[in-house]
Amino acid sequence: MSTLTTLPTAQPGTDRVLKRRRIRQTWGRPWLYLPLAGALLLMIAPFLWMLSGSFKPEADIRSVPPVLLPTAPTTANYGELFSTLDFTSMFANSVIVALAVTAGNLIFCSMLGYALAKLEFRGQRAVFLLVMGTLMIPGLVTFVPLYVLVSNMQLTGSMLGLILPFLAGPFGVFLMRQFISTLPDELIDAARVDGCRELVIFAKIILPLTKPALATLGIITFLGSWNNFLWPLVVAQNESQYTLPVGLALASSGQSFTRFGILLAGAVVVLLPVMIVFLLFQRQFIAGIATTGLK
Amino acid sequence: MTSMSTNTLPGRGDTGKQHTGGPERTADRRRLTFRSPARGRQARAAWLLAGPFLALFAAFMLLPVVWSLLMSLTDTQSADLRTPLNVSFVGFDNYVRLFQDDQFFTALRNTAVFVLVALPLTLAAGLAAAVALDRGIRRFRAVFRVGFYLPVITSIVAVAVVWKTLLEPRAGLVNLVLGWFGIDGPAWLADTRFALPVMILMAVWRNLGTVMIIMLAGLQSVPQSLMEAAELDGAGPWQRFWRVTFPLLRPALLLTAVTTGIGYLQFFDEPFVMTDGGPLDSTLSATLYAYKQFGNGNYEMASAASYVIFVLIVALTVLQFRVLRDKD
Numbered sequence: 001m002s003t004l005t006t007l008p009t010a011q012p013g014t015d016r017v018l019k020r021r022r023i024r025q026t027w028g029r030p031w032l033y034l035p036l037a038g039a040l041l042l043m044i045a046p047f048l049w050m051l052s053g054s055f056k057p058e059a060d061i062r063s064v065p066p067v068l069l070p071t072a073p074t075t076a077n078y079g080e081l082f083s084t085l086d087f088t089s090m091f092a093n094s095v096i097v098a099l100a101v102t103a104g105n106l107i108f109c110s111m112l113g114y115a116l117a118k119l120e121f122r123g124q125r126a127v128f129l130l131v132m133g134t135l136m137i138p139g140l141v142t143f144v145p146l147y148v149l150v151s152n153m154q155l156t157g158s159m160l161g162l163i164l165p166f167l168a169g170p171f172g173v174f175l176m177r178q179f180i181s182t183l184p185d186e187l188i189d190a191a192r193v194d195g196c197r198e199l200v201i202f203a204k205i206i207l208p209l210t211k212p213a214l215a216t217l218g219i220i221t222f223l224g225s226w227n228n229f230l231w232p233l234v235v236a237q238n239e240s241q242y243t244l245p246v247g248l249a250l251a252s253s254g255q256s257f258t259r260f261g262i263l264l265a266g267a268v269v270v271l272l273p274v275m276i277v278f279l280l281f282q283r284q285f286i287a288g289i290a291t292t293g294l295k
Numbered sequence: 296m297t298s299m300s301t302n303t304l305p306g307r308g309d310t311g312k313q314h315t316g317g318p319e320r321t322a323d324r325r326r327l328t329f330r331s332p333a334r335g336r337q338a339r340a341a342w343l344l345a346g347p348f349l350a351l352f353a354a355f356m357l358l359p360v361v362w363s364l365l366m367s368l369t370d371t372q373s374a375d376l377r378t379p380l381n382v383s384f385v386g387f388d389n390y391v392r393l394f395q396d397d398q399f400f401t402a403l404r405n406t407a408v409f410v411l412v413a414l415p416l417t418l419a420a421g422l423a424a425a426v427a428l429d430r431g432i433r434r435f436r437a438v439f440r441v442g443f444y445l446p447v448i449t450s451i452v453a454v455a456v457v458w459k460t461l462l463e464p465r466a467g468l469v470n471l472v473l474g475w476f477g478i479d480g481p482a483w484l485a486d487t488r489f490a491l492p493v494m495i496l497m498a499v500w501r502n503l504g505t506v507m508i509i510m511l512a513g514l515q516s517v518p519q520s521l522m523e524a525a526e527l528d529g530a531g532p533w534q535r536f537w538r539v540t541f542p543l544l545r546p547a548l549l550l551t552a553v554t555t556g557i558g559y560l561q562f563f564d565e566p567f568v569m570t571d572g573g574p575l576d577s578t579l580s581a582t583l584y585a586y587k588q589f590g591n592g593n594y595e596m597a598s599a600a601s602y603v604i605f606v607l608i609v610a611l612t613v614l615q616f617r618v619l620r621d622k623d
Contacts, residue, residue: 025433032431039424040442043500047445049468050457064465065474108351111344121338127345134356136608138561140585141601144594145362146355168351198340227450229564230586245452249568252456260460267453278448282441286508 050271053264054078061261077265085262086239087269090247097162097232097243098225104167105221106214113176114202118188128177131170139230147234157237166225172217175288179213180206216288219281223274244270367598389599399600401576402584405491406604409580410559410611413498417555418548420499421506426536428507429514440511444504451501455568458497459484484570487577494565494578502558506551513547514540549619556611560604581607 023030053061054077056070081087115121116128146165147156155161183206191201207214229245236242242250248266251259278285370385393399424443428436446454461468462483470480483489517540525535563582566572572579572587585600 028433029431032427036424036427036432036439040439044442044445045468046454046457046461046500049461050453053460062466065471066466066468068468104351108348112348115341115344119337119341119344120334121341124341127349130357131352134352134360136557136605136612137356137360138557138582138601138604138608140561140563140582140589140597141363141605142356142359143586143601144366144589144597145359148362149355149359164351165355168348168355170352170356173348198337199343202340202344223448227448227452229450229452230567245450248450248456249452252452252459252568260463263456264460267450267456270450270453274448274450275445278445279441282437282444286440286444 047271050264050267053261054268056261056264058261077261078269081262081265081269085247085251085266087244087247087266089240090242090244091269093159093162093241094226094243094245096159098222100163101166101225102218102221104163105169105172106218108168109172109217110176110180110207110210110214111202112173114180114206116173116177117180118183118185118206119198131173135170135174143230143234150235156235157241159241161235162232162241162243165231166228169221172221175217175220176210176213180210183209212284213288215281215284219277219285220288222277226274363598363601366595367602369595389595390603393596393599393603398576398579399581399584402579402581403603405577405579406560406562406581406607408491409495409498409562410556413495414552414556414559416495416499417502418506418552421503421551422510422544422548424503424507425510425514429511440508443507446501447504449501451564452568454497454501455565458493459569462493485574487574490570490574490578494562494569497565498559498562502555506555509547509551510544513544517543545619549615552615552619553612556615557608560608560611 027033052069055073055075056067057072057074057076060067060070060072112127112131116124150156150161150165153161155164187205187209188201191205196205227245228243229249232241232243233246233249236246239247244266248263248270251266252263367389368384368386370383370388428439432439460466462470464470464480464482464485467483469483473480481489483493521539522535525539530538561582562580563586566578566580566583567586570578572583581600581604585597585604588594588600589597
């Protein structure tokens with residue numbers, strides 16, 4: 001280092017270069033922060049507006065021009081939400097449906113994913129193409145017959161009708177198969193040589209190694225089910241089966257502007273759990289999304 | 296069973312016998328018989344593992360898909376639906392009726408505009424955000440990443456409620472901010488000229504995070520040595536991006552383009568919650584049209600419209616594979 005700086009011609013220049021390099025190593029490109037922060041503000045402005053609006057008293061909500069922050073913050077909107085709209089049971093329904101759907105997908109998709117990735121069987125390719133092919137089919141194609149099917153099974157108006165059609169989805173198979181095929185074959189062969197039965201290999205060796213993918217699939221499925229709207233809207237027959245999005249949508253449709261405070265509070269209640277789940281697991285989640293994209 | 300297959304049908308077991316001529320065949324066959332117990336066990340295990348999924352899949356996916364196709368070819372009235380066999384086939388009559396309906400064309404046109412504008416915008420915005428975060432940002436990267444991704448995980452219903460209040464002509468935030476710059480904002484969702492563009496922007500806002508996350512992972516897997524080599528060869532930043540980085544991102548771009556495209560062609564939630572297709576059908580999408588037919592009890596028209604959307608999805612996907620797949 002000292003020998004470098006003693007070079008007379010290099011000194012002033014290298015100083016500046018070194019300084020610039022140090023800035024770049026800690027910050028990247030400083031001038032980019034401002035436009036990106038602006039873009040970030042645009043991205044999260046609706047959430048800030050929602051949060052602020054949910055605490056606004058009636059007068060603030062009616063105010064023209066609008067006020068950004070509530071003048072006298074109140075929790076009345078939340079209170080009314082739970083007293084008039086029965087948000088407690090809707091919340092419970094959403095949790096039950098989302099947990100059941102998630103459990104089903106984790107179990108069934110990892111089983112098929114393993115079979116497709118590591119086992120050899122006749123018809124393997126056909127099964128894979130069939131399942132993947134349905135990824136392209138729009139939801140509304142299956143919607144009408146599914147509705148008839150579920151109502152023929154006398155399941156409209158029961159939680160089972162909300163859960164059953166979503167227990168096993170093609171996306172989960174894709175994700176699990178992609179992940180499991182990256183695990184080394186030698187592991188499975190060694191277990192076979194040791195006389196391990198195939199199903200035991202799956203349960204004792206593959207499943208524990210598949211945790212990152214299971215976490216990703218779990219979060220994606222939970223979020224998808226939590227946000228699912230159209231199916232519960234059509235299948236749920238009375239308020240006791242409504243999930244949160246259904247309750248919120250029905251409360252918002254045809255209502256006048258005066259109820260916006262309650263609706264925004266409702267939106268906060270719908271979004272808060274998924275945001276917490278996401279913020280807690282964002283590292284695994286993002287890593288999982290990224291791996292699906294790259295392979 | 297076995298005797299029947301050997302006598303009458305060229306069953307699986309016979310194929311070896313019929314071609315005993317070449318030495319390769321016999322070797323092949325010996326290897327197969329040697330490993331077959333293990334294979335059989337594996338296959339049994341595989342079907343055991345696949346069984347539960349396939350049962351659910353057959354009942355709640357394959358059966359409805361086929362049923363829906365049959366429905367689109369019949370004269371089903373909603374009353375007959377519970378006995379699906381008691382219907383009369385009418386060939387492609389429902390599809391003909393569909394294409395004679397001006398409202399369906401409006402819905403198709405809106406969907407086309409939505410996809411053709413929103414898809415490239417989403418991909419470009421997501422890619423730009425990923426490049427900016429990858430190259431320019433060292434501090435607070437997680438904050439930016441989470442912030443950009445947040446809309447992706449949100450419930451569309453909740454988001455639609457929030458946007459409805461944001462776009463409220465007099466009491467909404469959007470027109471307040473425009474007012475600061477002396478712009479008299481329009482009525483947005485109540486204006487036929489602005490309702491669809493607003494939903495395009497909402498879609499970009501909601502989905503660019505997915506593209507960004509996948510591209511970011513792609514960018515981080517570009518080897519640093521490759522970039523340095525290109526720099527030494529005198530490639531500028533622009534050239535480095537298009538000649539080195541972009542080709543490596545192509546698989547990721549293809550995946551996001553295909554999945555986002557499939558989602559966008561089924562454009563439904565926003566108009567359903569925010570405008571019900573209005574004003575004057577300006578936000579009526581093909582899927583919303585199908586849903587409305589379903590709501591009116593025209594199940595066969597709903598199925599036919601869904602199959603038209605399905606065909607469009609396949610066409611778009613094939614096109615994207617043609618355009619974006621690696622040429623080498």
